Amino acid sequence: MPTETMSPRERWLAVLQRRTPDRVPMDYWTTPEADARLKAHLGVADDRALFERLHIDRPFSVTPEYVGPPIPADQDVFGITYRDVDYGTGVYREVVENPLARYTSVDEIEANYRWPSPDWWDYRSLPAQIAEWTDYPIRGGGSEPFLTYKSLRGQEQAFMDLVLNPEIVHYCLDKLFELAYQNTLRTYEAIPGQVMITYVAEDMGAQEGLLFSPKQIHEFLIPRMQRIIDLAHEAGAYVFHHSDGAIRRIIPDMIATGIDVLNPIQWRCPGMEREAIKRDFGDQLIFHGGMDNQYTLPFGSVDEVRREVEDNLRILGAGGGYILARCHNIQAVSPPENIVAMYETGYALGWR
Numbered sequence: 001m002p003t004e005t006m007s008p009r010e011r012w013l014a015v016l017q018r019r020t021p022d023r024v025p026m027d028y029w030t031t032p033e034a035d036a037r038l039k040a041h042l043g044v045a046d047d048r049a050l051f052e053r054l055h056i057d058r059p060f061s062v063t064p065e066y067v068g069p070p071i072p073a074d075q076d077v078f079g080i081t082y083r084d085v086d087y088g089t090g091v092y093r094e095v096v097e098n099p100l101a102r103y104t105s106v107d108e109i110e111a112n113y114r115w116p117s118p119d120w121w122d123y124r125s126l127p128a129q130i131a132e133w134t135d136y137p138i139r140g141g142g143s144e145p146f147l148t149y150k151s152l153r154g155q156e157q158a159f160m161d162l163v164l165n166p167e168i169v170h171y172c173l174d175k176l177f178e179l180a181y182q183n184t185l186r187t188y189e190a191i192p193g194q195v196m197i198t199y200v201a202e203d204m205g206a207q208e209g210l211l212f213s214p215k216q217i218h219e220f221l222i223p224r225m226q227r228i229i230d231l232a233h234e235a236g237a238y239v240f241h242h243s244d245g246a247i248r249r250i251i252p253d254m255i256a257t258g259i260d261v262l263n264p265i266q267w268r269c270p271g272m273e274r275e276a277i278k279r280d281f282g283d284q285l286i287f288h289g290g291m292d293n294q295y296t297l298p299f300g301s302v303d304e305v306r307r308e309v310e311d312n313l314r315i316l317g318a319g320g321g322y323i324l325a326r327c328h329n330i331q332a333v334s335p336p337e338n339i340v341a342m343y344e345t346g347y348a349l350g351w352r
Contacts, residue, residue, distance in 0.1 A: 004022055004023070006022045007136070008051075008058075009137050011057055012059070012137040012197075016238050016260060018321065021352060023055075024322060024323065024350035026054075026323070026325065026346050026347070027323055028051070028058040028330075029325065029326060029329045030330040033332035034330045034339075054343035054344070054347075055346075057136070058136070060133035061139045061140065062130060064126065065121065068117070068119075077116045079113075080098065081097035082094060083096045090331075098154040106171045115179070118182035123186045126140075127190065139197040139199060140188070141231075141232065142228065142232075143176075143180035143224075144180075145173055145177050145224070152172065153168075162220065166219075166220075169220055170220070173224055177227065180228060184198060184228060193235075195237045196238060198228070198238070199240050199242065200239050200241050200242075202221055203245065204245070205246045205269070210247065214250060217253070226257050233258060238260040240259075241254055242263045243263075244264065245272075247272070252281075255285065259285070261288050262286070263287075264289035264290075264325070265287055265316065266289075266294075274312070274315040274316055278316055278318060288322075289323075289325045290308075291312065291324065293330060296338075297331075297339065306341055309341075309349065310349060320352075
């Protein structure tokens, strides 16, 4: 086996800069249940030990300290109420009350709702947070406001609003994006030059096609995303864009905004076939993901996992520009043996 000559941070940076790394970087996203199960399977106690055991290069995410008004245990900072829902192998926090659902105008929201202030977070702890992780990429700032908007209004109402109440959508997204912008700016100011990756996301795709029309994406999302993307680039950070599903139709528009990395490459969705995505966009984007967790990781065999890793390295990794990862959070239903096989195969075959 070759010898590593780069740290995880150096490895990511080489890929982002279109240089040749010592090997393909590998990222790790998982649910708490799957993470605990994998660590128990391997007999490791913490993230650092897990990363070293499986040669994982996951970025370290910085988070400012919340110092604002007290938040009830069943709510978040936006006043959205949650309930734990057991799905058999783990628990998800599901929204059960949408604080803006009952309002029918911007005036009503302004009169009855208090938006979070960026001053409710303290960024002074960020330098200490990264002190032990300087050899890993640092991720900070970013945005995903329509996800919050859906929870504020209710998912069905949020999509109806795009047609019936566009003024409410514009008003709320302005508030949410401004909060995200200030969070991102203050993160950069707290640890200047340290943030490598900023996460700019919106789930614009479903299994078969877009959740929004392209016109709606251009009206409601892209202009606001552009502010965050420009801010990230001004700070020297790379923009990591996450959008699930069949998003082929909107990829050129996102490239035009300046995104650097595209995740998660759900290649089983129509239009997201790896060969075509690599052929058409591989010289403009870094690809992150590609490991299917709808079938392969949870239900496939170890041999199927290994073959998929090999295919991803051959197709998405051709000529560079690829970071191996699962398509979304690894779920608890995924056998630890499959997860280990993914990383061990990526490590064995990913050398340049």
